[in-house]
Amino acid sequence: MTNPFSGGAPVKEVIVTGDIFRLSAGGGSGNQDRNISWLHALLKFPIFAATGTYPGLLRHDNSPLKCSDIYDAAGLRPSLSAWAELSAAFPKNVSERYASLFQGKIVVGFELSNAMCAALTEWDVPYICILTHPVRFLDDIAFAVSTNISGIHQGLAKLCMREAICFEHAGFITAYFASRRRSADRADFRLFAAQTHDDRSLFRDGAIVSQDWIGEKLVALYKPDDVVAFKHHPLKRSAEVFEKVKNRCANTYETSANVYSLLSDPNLSDVITVSSSVGVEAKYFGKNVTYLHKPFVAPLYRNDTSAVGDFMSCGTNLLSADFWRILLSTFVPVSDLDGHQHIYRPDLLRATLNQDWNFGEIYADFIVQSSPLGRVMAHPSVWARLKNKLMRQIRRS
Template sequence: MTSIKRIVVTGDFLRLNADGNASQNINIKWLYHLVRPALQRVGTLPIDLLISTDDEQCFARQYYEVNGLPRTLKSWVKLFNSRANTRALAAIHDRLHDSLVVAFELPEVIRAALERLEIPYVDFTVHPARFLDDLLFGVRSNVPGLGKALGEFVVFDEEISLSAGLAMATLAKLPNIAQVAGYENVALFAGQTIDDKVLIRDGKLLGSSEFLDQFHTLCQSHSKVLVKPHPYAKNNPIIVALTRLFHNTELIHNNFYHLLAQDPITHVYSITSSTSIEAAYFDKRGVHLAVYPYAFSDHNASGGHYLTISPAFFLPQFWGKVLQQMALPTRSFMPVELRAERSRMRKSMRNFWGADIFETI
C-alpha cells in the first residue's frame, strides 16, 4: 500500500435518488462527525470529507463523466456492481492514492477498485439484526489482519440470539394480531424500497416480472400471505403485483417485530431484505427469493465480508487499533468508556427500523 498522508471519510458518493439528488451525503456527514473526534485524538493525519457536490470539482461528477454516463439513478444502478475500467481506475487513484478511506456503505465498484489499487479502506454498514439494545454494525477492510486486531469489538452470534430471546419475551406481552387469528402456516412477505442497492443485478434493479413463478409457489405453499410494504415504498410494483395477482394475499402494516411474534407466521419471504435474516433469530424460516449479496461473521473482515461489531467504532481505542495495524503514527490516548445507553446509535442515525416497539410500554 502507498504512503498514507490523509484520511478521507466518504460513502456512496455516486448514489442518486429518483429526483437526481445525492441521497447519501447525509450518511457520509453522519459518519464524518461520528468518527472525526476519535481520529483526531488518536491520529496525526488530516481528515477530509468526500461527498457529492454541485461544483465542477465534484469527484462524483467527474466519475460519471469518465464513464460516459449522466448523473442519474439509472446510471448509479449501472455502475454499482460494475468493474471499473482503466480510466475510472485512474480517476480513483488520482483522488485517493494517498488516503486511508473510511466509509459508510461504499458502492461495490469503488470498494473493488480500492482493492485493486491497494488503497486501504475501512467500510461500515448497519448489521441486519436491529432488535438489540442498540444497532450493531459490520466493518470490512483490505487492511491485512484488521479483523483479528478488532477482536475486542466483535459481537458473536450467541449474543444476538440471546437478545432475540429477550425481544421475543417482550413481544409475548403484546396482543395477538387479528389478521392471523385462526390461521395456520401463514407467510409474511417484506417489501423493500424500489432503489434498494441489494436489488441490483447486472446493472439493473430486480423487478416483479422476474419472480412471478416464485410468488405463485409461495402463495400455494401457505394458507395466507401477509404483505408488508416498506414504509418508504408503499406502492412498490413488486408489492402491487403480489397483492393483485394472488388471491390469498393481504396487505398488513403492523410492526415487523410484532408480526414475528405471531405463532401462525412460519416463513418470512423477501427479495433480498435483511428482514429475512432477522426472521431466523425469531424461529421463523427466512427466505430470500434472490441471493443476498453480503455476508456477516465474527471472524472475517476481508474479501468484502463484514465483521460484526458493536457500535463502539466512534471511540478512540477502535481507531487506535486500526492505525496501529497500519503502522500509521498515533498519539498517546486514554481509552474512553461511555455510560451504556439504549439506542444511542439509533437516535444518532434518527432511525429505529421498527425497534421502537421495545422502547415503550
C-alpha cells in the first residue's frame, strides 16, 4: 500500500529501531541497542500476527551508518554534548545520508529523538514512537506512544488507558505505607527528586542542563528554614547540587527511603525536580510539583483532548496483535481483529527489562526496612538490585 503522505513511497516493511546515535555517559556508542532488541522481541509476534511479516530490526551494531559516520558528517566529536546537539536537529548532510535507511518503511522506534521524529516526517516516513510510561508504580511497565500520522493517532486515542487507574494504584500504595508508618509527628518537608546527569530529558536548546544551573534554580526556590529531603537518582548521585541546597537550607538531608513512601507521606508538602518522572507520578499522590526544566513527557489518557504528535497512554495494549491491526491497517494488509488479549502477569515486563525503578520495594518494604541488612541494601548498588529481585519473589509467592 502507498504511504498516505504526499509523495510517499509504498510501504514495504515495518522496522523496529530507536535512537541509535545515543551515547553512554562515557561517550560510547550503541547505548540503546539493548532496549531496541527488547522492544523488537516484545513486538515481533504481535506485528507478525497482524501483518503476516516479522518486523525488521535496526540497531547501532547492524546499521550501515555508525555513530562515528553521523557525528563526523555533523562536524561533531561523539560526546554527550554532541548527542544533545544532534538530538535537537539533524544537519542537512546528516539527514541526506540517513534518509535512505527508512524509505518505504514504517518506523516503530524506542525513544526516538526529536530530531529523528522531525526528520522522518520530512522524509514522508510514518513513525510510531514508544516510551516507557513515566508512571512506574502500576502492576507493570506501561507504554506511551506517539505518531506523525493522523489515522494512527486516532487509533491510539481509542486504545488509551483511563487515568483513573493511576489514581487507584496510588491509593493502594498510600494505604500500604499508611498502615506501616509509625508516627505522623514530624515536620513538614519538601522533596527534591534528582535526575541522572546524562538523561535526554535534560536537553535544552541543543545542550545539556548543567549541575550549576540546577543548583542555582533550586536555591532560588527554597527558603532557609525549609526541611528538604534530597533523593538522589538510583543510578547517579548529585553531590554538587546537594551541597548547594544544604548551604541554603541547613535542614537538608539525603534520603534512601523508597520514593513512593515519600510521595505518600502526609507531611510531604511538595516535590521539586528537574525533569524526573517522579514529578509526573507525584500528581497521583496529591502533591504539587515544580519542574526546574520540564517533564520529559506527560502522556495523555482516554478522553483527553489530543493532537497528532502527542504521547498517548496505551498501557500494555501494544503487546496485542489487535493493537497493530488497528494502527497499521492504513499502510499494509492486516488480518481480522480477533479480540485476543496478550499474556498478563504483574511485573512480567519489569522482569524482561530487568528494571523496576525501586517498585520492587513496595508491598514488601517493611521487611527490608526493619532489618539492618535492609538499611545497607537501600543504597544504589549491587545489593539493592539483589534486594529488589528478592522482594519481587516474595510478592509473587
